[in-house]
Structures are given as structure tokens and as C-alpha cells.
Amino acid sequence: MGAGVFIPHDCSTGQCDTCRVRIYDGSVDDRGTRRGDTVLACQARVVSDAVIEFDSVPEPIKVSAILTGIKPLSSEILELSIGLQRSLPFLPGQYVKCSFAGFPYRDYSPTQRVDGTGAIDELIVHVRRLRDGVVSSRLGTGIRIGHKVTVHGPFGSAFHRMGEGRIVLVATGTGWAPVWAIARASRFRQPSREMVVIAGARAVEDLYMRDSLAWLADTGVRTAIATASGLSHQDGNAVMVGRVTDHVPVLNAADTVYAAGNPSMVAAIQALCQMAGATCHSDPFTASQAKPSIRRRLLSFLRREAADPASNPTAGPHT
Ligand code: FES
DSSP: OOSSOOOOOSSSSSSSOTTEEEEEESOEEOTTOOBTTEEETTTOEEOSOOEEEOOOOOOOEEEEEEEEEEEESSSSEEEEEEEESSOOOOOTTOEEEEEETTSOOEEEOOBOOTTSOOOTTEEEEEEEOOTTOTTGGGBTTTBOTTOEEEEEEEEOSOOOOOOSSOEEEEEEGGGHHHHHHHHHHHHHHOTTSOEEEEEEESSGGGOTTHHHHHHHHHTTOSEEEEEETTOSSOOSSSEEESOGGGSOOOOOTTOEEEEESSHHHHHHHHHHHHHHTOEEEOOOOOTTSOOOOHHHHHHHHHHHHHHOTTOOOOOOSOO
């Protein structure tokens, strides 16, 4: 949009969702980016006088840092602690770009440890280790404690906002990182706001967020559930059978939904929100990769579901 107004942005190519703005009035050519009454400002064109709104967010900065901790949370998820040389303000749910010296940037969502702890001068992030991941496969070998890191951010529009109505949080894999940050912020800032939290993985042993779900339940969240798509029957340990999408409640226009994790799951949640008129916030994380449209991702999700109901890849962006 070219009205001389600075709007927070990152990729400028329609990939990262950082520049999503709300249209209150006027005509805007959304160029296929409309979600509810929002569009991506880096792609849309104003075709008449228009009234738009965007949230004020911390300005992105670059901060030098050191890797201070690597801890396995499950067979495939690692928790990294990154000590910052100065603070880097961000909103719960936003993401940052981290470059370990000698390695390319990767997007990670700062969060708290699964027990809720964290310090102002450190970032806690979750990384899914992939055997052929350029960065993740080197954690603990080519990238060790003491490795230099450059952190750039924050970015993203899927951050916690105060509001009315129910808040519904859905995550798979390392998508738990932003969702956990948002859930805690909401419990502290609006403890009486109704919340539903659904976290999923393929296998029970990859549900590394179960202690966090227990904390949410202790603070009064009545629906804070873990699901495993690889389970064929209820195993008696409070894990539900199926995909997270099997357990999303019937949505309504007053709901605010955050979804993070598997891109096909996120697309399915976005489609459910669109049908219900609910507000949906989700960041794609994979700013460096070309991504298919929501419709194509949704179609691929539905096709996979039809072909193999047991498959639920939890591939996260943080590799
Ligand atoms: S800056 Fe518009 S989508 Fe990334």
C-alpha cells in the first residue's frame, strides 16, 4: 500500500504475514491475500480512499547472542537457550531469525521453557531435528554451547492480543512454541477469558508439551488436551486419539483462533475460521521458502487425510 505509511513488514513477498492489516473502509485489491477483513499490505493495492488498521509492534533489531543450552524435549524436538547481549522486545507469538555463525538464518518462535521459566536476557526456542537439516542436524556437533548467534527480529502478526470472546489455540510439533507463549500471556493478562488449547503430534512420546498443558489446566483452562494421530485407541494416559483438527470445537464469529505447526493443519484451521467468521492468526514461519496457497495446502491436507488417515506429519518450520 503506497500511502507513505510505514507498516511493519519482513519478506515483502507475501510469505511471512508480518504486514497483515485490517481494512475498515474503502476498496482494496487484495491480490488473493484476504483473510476475513484483513489483507497483506505488501501485496494489496488501495484503489480508493481506505481506512486501515495495524497493530504497533516492536521494531526489528539485530542482537548478538551465544548459544547457552541444548536440551532434548523428545526424540525429535530440542529446546535451545540463547543468551542475548541486550534485550530484544517481542510480543508473545512473534518469531525471530537466528543465524548460528557460519550457518543460514532460520525462523524460531521465542517461548518459555515447558515449565514456564525464562529470563529477560535469553531466548528459549524449540527446534525439530531433521537428519538432513542444514542447521538442526548440526546442533550438538557443529553447533555447540558457546556458538555465536545473530538474532534478528521480531517479525510476524500472529501475536497475543487482548480481546473478548473465546481464545482457541491449536498447535502441532514445534508450533507449540508460539502457542505456549500466547497461552501463558493470555492466562496472565486475561485470566478469566475462556480458552481452549489443543496440541498434537503423531506419537505420544513426541507430546513434549504435556507439562505445559497441565499448568494450563491448573490455572483453570478446562480444555487443554493433547492428541496423537498415531494412536489407534485411548491409551488411558489422557492423550486423545486423532489429529488436532478432530478436536477443534465448533467455532463461532466471536472466537479468536491461533494456529501454528504443520502448514496443512494451519490451512485447515484457517478454512474452518473462514467458514465460522472467526478471527484467525497464524504465521507461516517459512519465509525463506515458496509456499503454496492456503487453498492448495488445504486440498493437499484433505487428500492426504483421505488416502492415509493415520498420517499426520508434524514437520515444523524450525529445522
Ligand atoms: S511483509 Fe508482507 S507478507 Fe511478509
